[in-house]
Amino acid sequence: xxxxxxxxxxxxxxxxxxxxxxxxxxxxxxxxxxxxxxxxxxxxxxxxxxxxxxxxxxxxxxxxxxxxxxxxxxxxxxxxxxxxxxxxxxxxxxxxxxxxxxxxxxxxxxxxxxxxxxxxxxxxxxxxxxxxxxxxxxxxxxxxxxxxxxxxxxxxxxxxxxxxxxxxxxxxxxxxxxxxxxxxxxxxxxxxxxxx
Ligand code: SF4
Ligand code: SF4
Numbered sequence: 001x002x003x004x005x006x007x008x009x010x011x012x013x014x015x016x017x018x019x020x021x022x023x024x025x026x027x028x029x030x031x032x033x034x035x036x037x038x039x040x041x042x043x044x045x046x047x048x049x050x051x052x053x054x055x056x057x058x059x060x061x062x063x064x065x066x067x068x069x070x071x072x073x074x075x076x077x078x079x080x081x082x083x084x085x086x087x088x089x090x091x092x093x094x095x096x097x098x099x100x101x102x103x104x105x106x107x108x109x110x111x112x113x114x115x116x117x118x119x120x121x122x123x124x125x126x127x128x129x130x131x132x133x134x135x136x137x138x139x140x141x142x143x144x145x146x147x148x149x150x151x152x153x154x155x156x157x158x159x160x161x162x163x164x165x166x167x168x169x170x171x172x173x174x175x176x177x178x179x180x181x182x183x184x185x186x187x188x189x190x191x192x193x194x195x196x
Contacts, residue, residue, distance in 0.1 A: 056147045061130040063148040064123055066166045067141065070193065071182035072174030074111050074167070075142035076118035085137035090127035094120035100180065111177040113190050118142075121163035125151050 047054060056062065067075045078095025096119035099109040111117035135143050153159050170176060183190045 050150075056149065058147075060145075060147045060149070061132050062146045063125075063151060064135070064161075064166055065144050065146050065168050066118070066121060066163065067144060067168050068170070068174060069113060069183070069190070070173060072170055072179070073113050073177050073181065074117055075140045076121060077112055077114050077140055077142070078116045078118040078121075079139065081137045081139060082134035082143050085133045086128075087131065087133060088127040088129050090124045090129075091134060092120065092122040092124075093118055098178075108178045108180050110180055113181050113187060118163065121166060123161045123166065125159040125161060126156060 069075060078093055080093045080095065083089075083091040083093050095116045097115060098111060098117055101109065103109055111119075130145070132145060135145055151159070175182065181187075181190050183193060188194075
């Protein structure tokens with residue numbers, strides 16, 4: 001269709017479109033730079049990690065910890081419930097029996113106050129998704145999670161944490177197992193903490 005054969009309605013629509021396009025091409029950059037300008041005066045939210053570390057939420061799921069009783073004995077009884085609860089098959093436990101009979105050197109063979117303890121305990125952080133199901137399954141609160149989140153490493157082997165890596169540090173008044181129960185005459189005293 002030639003230009004001369006266009007009807008007046010079509011011509012009017014085209015001219016409106018051109019005017020609208022000119023208006024947008026004028027205002028859009030101004031609106032865009034307006035966002036930039038406003039943002040320049042806002043508080044900067046960039047976190048300077050790892051130079052400045054912000055505290056996590058109190059219930060953040062970080063690295064696990066194997067807890068101790070106040071005399072230093074281990075709370076883990078080697079029951080494997082945590083390993084069975086883990087959806088990622090990230091935990092490996094081997095239990096063994098405690099013994100109050102002294103070994104050849106006269107040392108106690110007691111690592112936890114009950115019958116059994118966790119002889120081998122491993123968490124594979126290449127598999128762990130930090131879901132926390134294992135700590136829910138633990139019947140003795142031996143296993144909890146800390147707020148530590150810096151778990152990256154440069155090789156796979158170091159991401160399998162052994163029992164020694166996971167055990168809570170010895171606090172004042174605690175003694176490195178194995179040793180006899182120190183907090184009373186029987187298990188009732190021990191667990192209630194009634195005798196020292
Ligand atoms: S936090 Fe979840 S994935 Fe990690 S070891 Fe526990 S149950 Fe398994
Ligand atoms: S950490 Fe808890 S659930 Fe896991 S083996 Fe030890 S006592 Fe059992």
